[in-house]
Amino acid sequence: MSQRTTISRPGLTRRELLAGGVTLGAAGLLAACVGTTSGGGGGGGASTGAVTLQNSIQEADPKAALEALVKAYPGGDVTMNSVATEQFRAQLTNYLRSGDAPEVLSWYAGSVARSYAEEGLLLDVSPLWEGDGACAGFSDALRGLSTDAEGKQIFVPTSYYWWSVFYKKSAFEKWGVEPPTSWDEFHALCENLSGQGIAPMTNGLSSTPWMASGWFDYLNLRVNGAQYHRELLAGEHAFNDPEVVDVMEEYKRLIPYFDKNMVSYTSQDAATPMAQDESAMYLTGAFVTSYFPEDQRDDLDFFSVPVINDSVPTAEEAPTDGFFAAANSDNHQGALDLLSYLASAESQQQYIEESKSSNLPTSPDVDTSSFSPLVQKGIELLSNTEEITQFFNRDSSDALQATADTALTRFLAEPENMKSILDEWQTAAEGVFAS
Amino acid sequence: MTTLAPPVTPSVAARRNRRRRPRAARSPWLHVAMIPVTLLWLSPIVFVLFVAIRSYDDIAARGLGALPASFSTDGFATALTDGGVLEALGNSVVVTAWAVFLSLALSSVAAYALSRFAIPGRRTILLTMLAGNLLPPQILLVPVAAITEAIGIADTRTALVIVQVGFGIGFYTFVLHGFMRSLPTEVFEAARLDGAGPGGIFWRIVLPLSRPSLAALAALATTWIFNDLIWAMTVLRTESKFPITAALLNLQGGFASAWNVVAAGSLIAAIPTAIVFFMFQKQFVSGLLVGANK
Numbered sequence A: 001m002s003q004r005t006t007i008s009r010p011g012l013t014r015r016e017l018l019a020g021g022v023t024l025g026a027a028g029l030l031a032a033c034v035g036t037t038s039g040g041g042g043g044g045g046a047s048t049g050a051v052t053l054q055n056s057i058q059e060a061d062p063k064a065a066l067e068a069l070v071k072a073y074p075g076g077d078v079t080m081n082s083v084a085t086e087q088f089r090a091q092l093t094n095y096l097r098s099g100d101a102p103e104v105l106s107w108y109a110g111s112v113a114r115s116y117a118e119e120g121l122l123l124d125v126s127p128l129w130e131g132d133g134a135c136a137g138f139s140d141a142l143r144g145l146s147t148d149a150e151g152k153q154i155f156v157p158t159s160y161y162w163w164s165v166f167y168k169k170s171a172f173e174k175w176g177v178e179p180p181t182s183w184d185e186f187h188a189l190c191e192n193l194s195g196q197g198i199a200p201m202t203n204g205l206s207s208t209p210w211m212a213s214g215w216f217d218y219l220n221l222r223v224n225g226a227q228y229h230r231e232l233l234a235g236e237h238a239f240n241d242p243e244v245v246d247v248m249e250e251y252k253r254l255i256p257y258f259d260k261n262m263v264s265y266t267s268q269d270a271a272t273p274m275a276q277d278e279s280a281m282y283l284t285g286a287f288v289t290s291y292f293p294e295d296q297r298d299d300l301d302f303f304s305v306p307v308i309n310d311s312v313p314t315a316e317e318a319p320t321d322g323f324f325a326a327a328n329s330d331n332h333q334g335a336l337d338l339l340s341y342l343a344s345a346e347s348q349q350q351y352i353e354e355s356k357s358s359n360l361p362t363s364p365d366v367d368t369s370s371f372s373p374l375v376q377k378g379i380e381l382l383s384n385t386e387e388i389t390q391f392f393n394r395d396s397s398d399a400l401q402a403t404a405d406t407a408l409t410r411f412l413a414e415p416e417n418m419k420s421i422l423d424e425w426q427t428a429a430e431g432v433f434a435s
Numbered sequence B: 001m002t003t004l005a006p007p008v009t010p011s012v013a014a015r016r017n018r019r020r021r022p023r024a025a026r027s028p029w030l031h032v033a034m035i036p037v038t039l040l041w042l043s044p045i046v047f048v049l050f051v052a053i054r055s056y057d058d059i060a061a062r063g064l065g066a067l068p069a070s071f072s073t074d075g076f077a078t079a080l081t082d083g084g085v086l087e088a089l090g091n092s093v094v095v096t097a098w099a100v101f102l103s104l105a106l107s108s109v110a111a112y113a114l115s116r117f118a119i120p121g122r123r124t125i126l127l128t129m130l131a132g133n134l135l136p137p138q139i140l141l142v143p144v145a146a147i148t149e150a151i152g153i154a155d156t157r158t159a160l161v162i163v164q165v166g167f168g169i170g171f172y173t174f175v176l177h178g179f180m181r182s183l184p185t186e187v188f189e190a191a192r193l194d195g196a197g198p199g200g201i202f203w204r205i206v207l208p209l210s211r212p213s214l215a216a217l218a219a220l221a222t223t224w225i226f227n228d229l230i231w232a233m234t235v236l237r238t239e240s241k242f243p244i245t246a247a248l249l250n251l252q253g254g255f256a257s258a259w260n261v262v263a264a265g266s267l268i269a270a271i272p273t274a275i276v277f278f279m280f281q282k283q284f285v286s287g288l289l290v291g292a293n294k
Helices: A002-046 A060-071 A085-097 A111-118 A140-145 A169-175 A183-195 A209-223 A225-233 A242-257 A271-275 A286-291 A294-299 A332-343 A345-355 A373-384 A398-413 A415-434 B005-026 B028-052 B056-062 B074-081 B085-116 B122-134 B137-150 B157-181 B185-193 B198-209 B211-226 B230-235 B244-251 B259-279 B281-288
Strands: A051-055 A078-082 A104-108 A156-160 A163-168 A199-201 A279-285 A300-303 A315-317 A320-325 A387-389
Touching: A051 A085, A051 A332, A060 A078, A060 A345, A085 A104, A085 B230, A085 B244, A104 A111, A104 A332, A156 A332, A156 A345, A163 A169, A163 A209, A163 A286, A163 A315, A169 A279, A169 A294, A183 A199, A183 A242, A199 A242, A209 A225, A209 A242, A209 A279, A209 A315, A209 A387, A209 A398, A225 A242, A225 A315, A225 A387, A242 A398, A242 A415, A271 A279, A271 B056, A279 A286, A286 A373, A294 A300, A294 B056, A300 A373, A320 A332, A332 A345, A398 A415, B028 B074, B028 B259, B056 B259, B074 B085, B074 B259, B085 B122, B085 B157, B085 B198, B085 B211, B085 B244, B085 B259, B122 B157, B137 B157, B137 B230, B157 B211, B157 B230, B185 B198, B198 B211, B211 B259, B211 B281, B230 B244, B244 B259, B259 B281
Parallel strands: A051 A078, A051 A104, A199 A279, A315 A387
Antiparallel strands: A104 A320, A156 A320, A163 A279, A163 A300
16 A cells, blocks of 8 residues: 555656656757758758868868868858768769759769769759860860760869879889880789799789779770770670670789789788788779878889780770769859869869879869879879770779679689670679660 | 565575575686687777777788787877767767657557557557568668658758657567566556556556666667667768768778778777666666567
8 A cells, every 4th residue: 555655646746747758859859850941941042152062082181181172162161071982872862862952062973973964963064164164174085074965064073093003112123123014024024023922913802892893994995995995884895795705814814913812802901912012013093002101102103004905095094083063952153163163273282282192183284293203103194195994883883893893703713714704794784784 | 666676685686696606616617618708709899909009000011910019099089089989979879869768758658558458450550560670771761861851851860860769669669569468467457446547557557667678678779779870871961960880981981991090989989889788788688588588
């Protein structure tokens, strides 16, 4: 009995408390909803020049460099949101389709941007490419890359980087070897290094299987040329064509030269044996410099993959990064203004210097004399080449990249099944093109 | 209930003590087996700790797996300042606290109604709620993004709380339903005779009796919601609202990762869940058995 009374007496007040708590909570939630909707709408309608910059830059130094640039932007408030690349990739469609889309987004030039433009999700940025616009002086290759199917410009390229075979000058000196100038010399170099007990080439395929496409792209560019490569990636040729078989035969000859552990390395881990002088060369992008300890970065040098078939034009891979603007945003003028600012020669120069990465400027007006010798050599490489491609996924699609990852990983493990692997690759690719 | 508790505890404790002593003589073998297993279990954490206290140059030159040749707290400093780990932790704590409180409040009411009242089709209701949990969240990402967008709560922490509550509630209701159904009918009859209405019974009888299962669910829900990434990325897009999981991903580079910073950030991010675990250790174990003794 005493138990009952002790429970029932405070019960009334407790019940009231609970009811009050629930009401308060609900009211708070409702208020929060209302608050954000009206806030968002008001900000857009007022058109105060507030702009959101959604970007996928993750590396610390480039991110800090972009933040500094954005902070110095004179045209108004910019909210900069950095999202991890893979999440950004997954959410990009949502961002662009949202009713209140971010004004400016970072992404890749080429087929990915074009497919969003086809859906009408991208803002026409041709004003920047005309007259004295920020992009008017950019090269024709960049203009072509940033143009959609209807001939409008929908992309603003701000930097690019190059792929090449990187090596350490001090290590080559120690082993008494020189960078090769022909394909036969390259093979001789690999033989020589193998004989000295050094893995001639490193690569990292574990969580970055797309690294295997680097050699595929380059061998295809050297054997069949850039034109064929683009057509192949656009579905106009088959992956089991004799031309591709030739490429894979060359790839097969390289397999013994790779580090035996390459399937367990990521692209970043793969630089460690090179830092320790256990492997010699690495075909990768210029971002490789950030894989090395600070005191080894000046020791890095590179040479282009030597010519195999001298009847095809020279070509290099140079993935281009930049920004596009969402058609669904509230502040189109703000987006164009911010894009002009980011594409200007001064901004590009400041970004490249502060980001400490080996990026190249897209604007011809950037003063490159203060850049590192490695970057200068990269600029020279790209200005002397006849054709420029992006990279497998950027020249095709992420879906086709997945088929390449499967096929090439298998090929590297069991090269003797090359024919059947190519047949399966073609079947998978047809599925991608059909969808 | 509280008046009954004190006399019981000492006797139980005494009984346990008496039992434990003879077992202690046999236990060395258990420890001989368990210590290596424990060390094996801890090795990944030790590995992360080793990575966190090395400098980037050391990691780049000698590889991730090498023993530390350098000591630096740069990783922690960078994670806390540039990485925004503290702000993100705050977001996570707020979202988790609200989501756990609301989902348990709502699901206990729902479970009470479904288990104690003859609601038509209650079995179907319960199974529908549970069935929602069997859907992989990935196929619901686009609809959820579209719905939050349509009702104008996209990119708010409120939306994240609502989504978390919505997706958790089915499972919590199912578990609490099983528990509440097993409460003896006599208690309810006695309460009704004493004049308690449905609300009174819920507040004074059902909730106190369900405390163990509520605590177990709270412990589980806290870790699930705290560690969630997929909903946060679907609902939020402003960096300053990101929870810790998304902030940790941002610490990782697109091409190159400063592993010492990532490892330091992960260790910091693990602290709140570790605290919750040690506080609710007992409930965690019983939480794993939730539903087993239905």
